[in-house]
Amino acid sequence: MQIKQSIIKQFRKPTGGFGQIVGWLMTTKNKARTNWTIEKLQLRPSDILLEIGYGPGVTLKKVSDSLTSGFVAGMDHSEIMFEQATRRNKRNIERGKVKLECGTVWDIKYPTNHFDIIYGSNVHFFWENPAKKFKHLVSFLKQGGRLVMVFQPRLKNPEDQIEEIAGITKKQYEEAGLTNIKIDFKKMRSLTCIYISGQKK
Numbered sequence: 001m002q003i004k005q006s007i008i009k010q011f012r013k014p015t016g017g018f019g020q021i022v023g024w025l026m027t028t029k030n031k032a033r034t035n036w037t038i039e040k041l042q043l044r045p046s047d048i049l050l051e052i053g054y055g056p057g058v059t060l061k062k063v064s065d066s067l068t069s070g071f072v073a074g075m076d077h078s079e080i081m082f083e084q085a086t087r088r089n090k091r092n093i094e095r096g097k098v099k100l101e102c103g104t105v106w107d108i109k110y111p112t113n114h115f116d117i118i119y120g121s122n123v124h125f126f127w128e129n130p131a132k133k134f135k136h137l138v139s140f141l142k143q144g145g146r147l148v149m150v151f152q153p154r155l156k157n158p159e160d161q162i163e164e165i166a167g168i169t170k171k172q173y174e175e176a177g178l179t180n181i182k183i184d185f186k187k188m189r190s191l192t193c194i195y196i197s198g199q200k201k
Contacts, residue, residue: 030121032188034059037121037150038066040184040195046070047116050140052105053077053123057085060100064092073115074100075108105133112139119148124169134176141200147178152191159192166194173198 037059041049045068054060054074064072072092076082082102092098101107118137124130137147153165166183173181178198186193 030058033121033150033152033193034062036186036188036193036195037119037148038062040150040197041117041119041148043067044070044116048114049073050075050108050110050115050118050137052118052120052137054085054100055081055121057081057088057100059121060085060098061089061092064089064097067097070097072098073110074098075103075105076100077102077104105136108137108140110140113142115140115145116142117146117148119146119150121150122152124149124172125151125154130169131172131175134172134178138176138178138200143200145200146197147173147176147200148195148197150193150195152188152193162192162194166196169194169196177201 041063043049043063043066045066047067047070049063049070050073051060051063052075054076055078057074060072060074064070074085076085079102082100085100086093089098089100093100101109118141124133127133134147141147149169153161162185166185170181170183173196176198177200179201180199182195182197184195186195
């Protein structure tokens with residue numbers, strides 16, 4: 001049980017040598033979820049985005065590569081992931097298309113009503129109070145902006161609870177004041193993936 005908890009802790013916040021390995025695993029194992037995330041974001045070349053929990057920076061790089069006049073900010077609480085993502089996104093950072101920071105959602109320094117899209121992948125189910133953090137994130141969205149979460153639940157027999165889990169997240173979105181909530185599912189090799197998007201009034 002201790003080993004299992006240690007692994008879960010590393011995926012929550014990678015640290016040390018094992019954290020380096022976790023970053024590599026995220027890069028190699030999450031391609032299907034990354035590609036689906038990009039598809040569901042429906043990016044425009046001028047979008048201003050924020051990724052919460054960018055990990056090794058794979059999705060963030062694909063997002064920033066697709067932008068012309070747009071910009072992607074990133075926030076992740078792992079220093080190991082900050083280092084890996086910085087190396088991976090060096091070119092776009094130098095071009096001013098990307099800015100990465102190490103911290104939590106409470107450390108976001110951008111103005112309110114700033115982002116077109118805030119998104120995350122496999123992050124919110126680690127939070128103690130997702131609705132509270134969703135509400136905080138919503139304050140940084142422009143009117144009509146979207147909060148997008150794409151995730152594969154980390155539960156025993158999650159396939160039996162997929163719709164229930166999506167419903168819980170939808171309720172958290174509603175508590176955060178989001179409207180026009182959309183949910184989708186996609187079967188993937190390891191586990192069904194859930195997409196949920198909500199819009200700021």
